[in-house]
Amino acid sequence: MLLIQRDASYLLCDTDPESIASLKEGAAQAGLIGQTRILHGDGRAAIWDEAVQAPDLRGWTVHIDPFDAFSSGISGGPSAVELARRLADTGVVVSYWYGYEDPRREMWAWDEIGAPVRQWAHSLWCGDVRFAEPETDSGIVGCGVLLANATDETIGRCEELGQGLENVYRDAHLLSGRLGSIRFRSVR
Numbered sequence: 210m211l212l213i214q215r216d217a218s219y220l221l222c223d224t225d226p227e228s229i230a231s232l233k234e235g236a237a238q239a240g241l242i243g244q245t246r247i248l249h250g251d252g253r254a255a256i257w258d259e260a261v262q263a264p265d266l267r268g269w270t271v272h273i274d275p276f277d278a279f280s281s282g283i284s285g286g287p288s289a290v291e292l293a294r295r296l297a298d299t300g301v302v303v304s305y306w307y308g309y310e311d312p313r314r315e316m317w318a319w320d321e322i323g324a325p326v327r328q329w330a331h332s333l334w335c336g337d338v339r340f341a342e343p344e345t346d347s348g349i350v351g352c353g354v355l356l357a358n359a360t361d362e363t364i365g366r367c368e369e370l371g372q373g374l375e376n377v378y379r380d381a382h383l384l385s386g387r388l389g390s391i392r393f394r395s396v397r
Contacts, residue, residue: 219245220259222252224283254286260296270302278307278321290321297326297357304359308352315339318355319396330357334364336371336395341388368395 219241221232229249236245248255256271263269275289282288287295293305307318319335327333337353356364371393381389 222248251282253282254284272304274306303357305355
């Protein structure tokens with residue numbers, strides 16, 4: 210939002226009241242509250258409803274950061290994975306964040322979202338960060354971002370960020386003494 214600023218309008222959604230308050234505060238601090246709608250509710254359904262009513266989706270960018278990737282939305286909307294596929298199929302720039310607890314599921318978004326839209330998407334990229342040791346509080350062992358229909362410049366910057374994170378944390382140790390390094394991997 211800080212880069213695009215007033216050249217866009219924003220729809221921000223969350224089901225958590227504290228997150229809604231934080232979104233409002235952030236939009237106000239950025240000076241963008243006047244062009245930002247903040248919905249306390251099912252973001253997947255809200256975005257899909259807007260998309261099917263829009264005459265032209267060119268110029269749309271949607272960031273999806275789901276708690277549950279595969280279940281339908283609370284108001285019957287598509288799952289987060291299905292929403293990402295549908296939007297990518299129409300040419301929308303999609304940024305899909307994902308996490309995982311099972312090391313065998315790294316890069317899962319590439320298989321679940323990237324593969325089905327490969328023939329229609331203008332571009333696809335997935336970057337994945339895997340922790341050397343699982344983070345014990347949450348059980349998360351890695352996370353990543355899948356981009357569909359993004360520019361080469363955006364993909365290049367994300368690639369640089371992933372490589373930079375891997376370099377910065379190469380010899381890191383957590384307060385517990387465990388290894389804090391990460392491994393970055395990407396695919397196009």
